[in-house]
Amino acid sequence: MAANETGSRTATLSDVARLAGVSIATASKALNDRDDVAVATRQRVLRAAEELSFTPNAMAKGLLAGRTGTVGLLTSDLEGRFMIPILMGAEDAFGAGQVNVFLCDARGDAIREQHHLKALLSRRVDGIIVVGRQTDPRPSLGQEIPVPVVYAYAPSDDPRDLSLTPDNYVGGRMAIEHLISCGRTRIAHITGDPAYAAAQDRIAGARAALDAAGLELVGEPMFSEWTEHWGRDAAAMLLQRHPDVDAVFCGSDQIARGVLDTARDLGRRVPDDLAVIGYDNWEVLATNSRPQLTSIDANLQQLGRQAAQRVFDAIDGVDIGQGTHHLPVRLVIRGSTIPRR
C-alpha cells in the first residue's frame, strides 16, 4: 500500500459513539474532558476512540467555533535570508499552542499575493503575518481585512497598520560606537544598494554616533551591491585612497568578508591595523572568516515571535496598536574588531 491509501474512511465521532454505545453528544463530552460524564463512560469512549484512531475533524470544529486555530504567513521572498528566522520565530510562537501556519510565498508578485490573501481568507485564518524581503515599506494589504494583520521586517506603508521592523538606525549607531570604543577614529563605510532604506538608516545612525564623538566618516559611504565582490573592490579603492583608515563599517557580512579578503591581500592585519564590522550576523559567514566577524544581529527570530504574539493578542481582542515599531538589534563581538588574547 504505497503512500497509504487505507480504503476505510477515517473514523468520525459517531463511529466512536456507536462503538462505545453512547450518543454522539456524550462521546463529544467525554473526548473534550467535560466534567459531566461518568468515569466509566469516559473510559469506554476513550478506548473506542483509540481503537478507531479517531482524529477530530478540525474543520467541523472550526465551523462551530468561528475560529480555526490557523494563521497565514504571507511572505514575498522565501529564498531571502531574512525570511527564514522570522518564519521560524513565528512558527515557534504558534507551535507551542494549537495553532498551525499556512505558508504562502508570493514571490514578490502583487497578483499572486492577492490570490494567496484570498485563499487565506477563505480558509478563515484567524490572523495574518506579512513578511517582506527588505526593510523598505511595502504596500498595505488594506484596512478591509476581516482578521488582524501584522507586518514583519518590511513595514506597511499605511501608518494605521502595525509593523515590526529591525532598528537599522540604532544598528548603525551601535556599530560605530563599538568601533569608537575600540579606539578607532578613522572610520569608513562600505555598503550595498543606496536605494535600500536599510542602507540609508544605518548610515544615519552611523553619522549620529560619529557626530556625537566629534568625528566624521572617512570619505563618503561607498555604495554598490551587497556582495563579497564589491566588498573586495571597495576595500581596495578605500585603502588606496585613504591609507590611514583604521576601521570599516560594512553594510553586510558579505561585504565585510570581501573587505577582510582585500585587507589580507594587502597585508593589513585585522583587527590590529584595521577593524572590520559587518551587519546581519549571518553565522555561517561571520564565524568562518579569518578572523571571525563582529556583526550586528537584528534578532529576527525574536521579531518573528513578537509578530506572532501580536497576532495572538489581536485575536484575543487585545488592542495591539499601530504604526511602525523598530525592534532592538544587538552587537555580536568577534575577532575582527577585538584582538583575541
Place this chain on the structure above:
Amino acid sequence: MAANETGSRTATLSDVARLAGVSIATASKALNDRDDVAVATRQRVLRAAEELSFTPNAMAKGLLAGRTGTVGLLTSDLEGRFMIPILMGAEDAFGAGQVNVFLCDARGDAIREQHHLKALLSRRVDGIIVVGRQTDPRPSLGQEIPVPVVYAYAPSDDPRDLSLTPDNYVGGRMAIEHLISCGRTRIAHITGDPAYAAAQDRIAGARAALDAAGLELVGEPMFSEWTEHWGRDAAAMLLQRHPDVDAVFCGSDQIARGVLDTARDLGRRVPDDLAVIGYDNWEVLATNSRPQLTSIDANLQQLGRQAAQRVFDAIDGVDIGQGTHHLPVRLVIRGSTIPRR
C-alpha cells in the same frame, strides 16, 4: 481601527442570497458556475456577492467535499539550507492550483513531529510531504496515515514509503569525471562528517569514477566538519603531505571555500595548479569566491516540485509507487576548474 476589527461578521452565502433575493441554493449554483441558473439571476447574485465582499468558507466546503485543498509540509530543520529550496519547489507546484501549504517545523524533535502530524491530520490535509535535513534515512511516519505521504531529501527507512532524494553517488561520480576531463589525475577528497550518508555516497561515486579511469584517490578522504575552517586546515595538511595533487573534490562549497583560501595563501594558482570543485552549489558562496566555484547542484527545488506532484497524483488516486528514488544532480562549471579566457 488598528489591525482591522471590522465589527460586522463576514458575509455568508445566505447573506448574499438574501441581498440578491434568491434562495441559498440558487446563490450557491450561481457562484459556482452551475449552468441551471438564469443569466439575470446569476448577475444579481454575483453583484450581491461583490457588494458584501463575500468569501466562501473553505471549511464548510471541505466538510462536504471531503477534501480540503490543503497539504502538510513537515520539516525537521527549517534553518537548514536544504529545506528552503525544496519547500519553495513544493510551494510552487501547489501554488499554481487551489492548494495551500501547512508548514510545520518539528525542530528535529520526534515528539513535536508527532504532535504536528496529529494537527495536520485533524486539519484533514489531503497529503503530506516530509522534508528531512540530511540524506540519511529517517524513521517512517508509518503506514497508518490516512493520506498520501512523500518523503523528500531524507528518505524514509521503510521501503514501502515513497522517498525522493538527490543522487549523491552520481554527484560524486560527476565531480570526479569532470576533474578527469580537465586533465587532472592526482585528485584528493576533503569532506565533512563521515557519519553522513551523503559523505559516503559521494565517496563511493567518486571512487567508481576514478576506478573507471584507472586512477586512485590521493591519500584517504579527509573527514571532519562541513566548515570553511576545516577546508582551510585540511588543504594545508594535504598540500604539505601531497604537494603533487592537482585537484581537490570537496564535500561542500564551504569546505571548498576554505581550500581556495589556503591555496591562495600557499601560492597555488586555481585552477591552473590546482582545480577545486565544491558540492551543493550554494550560489552565494560559489559565485563570490575567487575564482568562482565549480560545484554539484542537487536540483532541490525540482525535487520539491516532484514531491508535490507525487502527492497530487496520489490524491487523484494514481499509484505513485514506493521505494527510494534518487533524483539527478547537475554539474555547474565555474572558474575553479576551468581557466577563464
Place this chain on the structure above:
DNA sequence: CTGTTAGCGCTTTCAC
C-alpha cells in the same frame, strides 16, 4: 449523568 435537538456555512438531490 445522558441523549435529543438545533445549528455552523455550504453543496446537492429532488420536487415544484
Place this chain on the structure above:
DNA sequence: GTGAAAGCGCTAACAG
C-alpha cells in the same frame, strides 16, 4: 429555473 430539505462532523444548550 428555482427552492426546500438533507446532511458533512461536530458542539452547545436543553431536557430527561
